[in-house]
Amino acid sequence: MIRKTALLTGIAGAFLFAAPVLAQDAATQTEPAPAEAAPAQPQSLTLNPGATVKSADGSELGKLVGARNGANGQELTVRGADGVVRPVPVAGIRQEGSDIVVNASLSDFQSAAPIEGEAPAATPPVDSNEPTEPTDPTDPDAAAPTPDKPHA
Structure with missing residues (x-):
């Protein structure tokens, strides 16, 4: 019986002796230092043309x-x-x-300098009741319609 008591007392003493060291290790593992905080996850972007x-x-x-x-x-x-x-x-x-x-x-x-090779966006047609037609600048009859000249 004395052997059991001595053995259990020795084991209990060893745990009491090691408890502060174990507590420090556990605290260090659960609380990361601010400088060692987990790195930020890269942000995921969705780049859709027209956005x-x-x-x-x-x-x-x-x-x-x-x-x-x-x-x-x-x-x-x-x-x-x-x-x-x-x-x-x-x-x-x-x-x-x-x-x-x-x-x-x-x-x-x-x-910023414009990017070469990229054409400017086409301008939308003027909203009117009459369709717009391309004109030849060398054609004298292609001028804009006038009140005395009916337009086709």
Whole structure:
């Protein structure tokens, strides 16, 4: 019986001796240090051509045409309200609903050089009751209709 008591007392003493060390290890494992916090998960973006591209202040830059690797790295190609396609850097890009928000301001976008090879958007026809027809500038009869001249 004395052997059992001595053995159990020795084991209990060993646990009491090791308890502070075990408690420190458990606290270190459950609470990561702020500098060792889990890395942020990469944000998932859905870049659909035609999506609205806005600046961080909420100004609409235009509609997304696509993306490319430009001279300054990756960039979006955006068709502005004037129909010209310009690059926008992807740094700081995020998505808000179906809109894409970038760090570039409206003035930054408008001052960017147009992308060569991208044709401006075709202007929609004027809404009228009469269809518009292309005219030949060398044809004198192709001038705009006048009140004394009926139009076909």
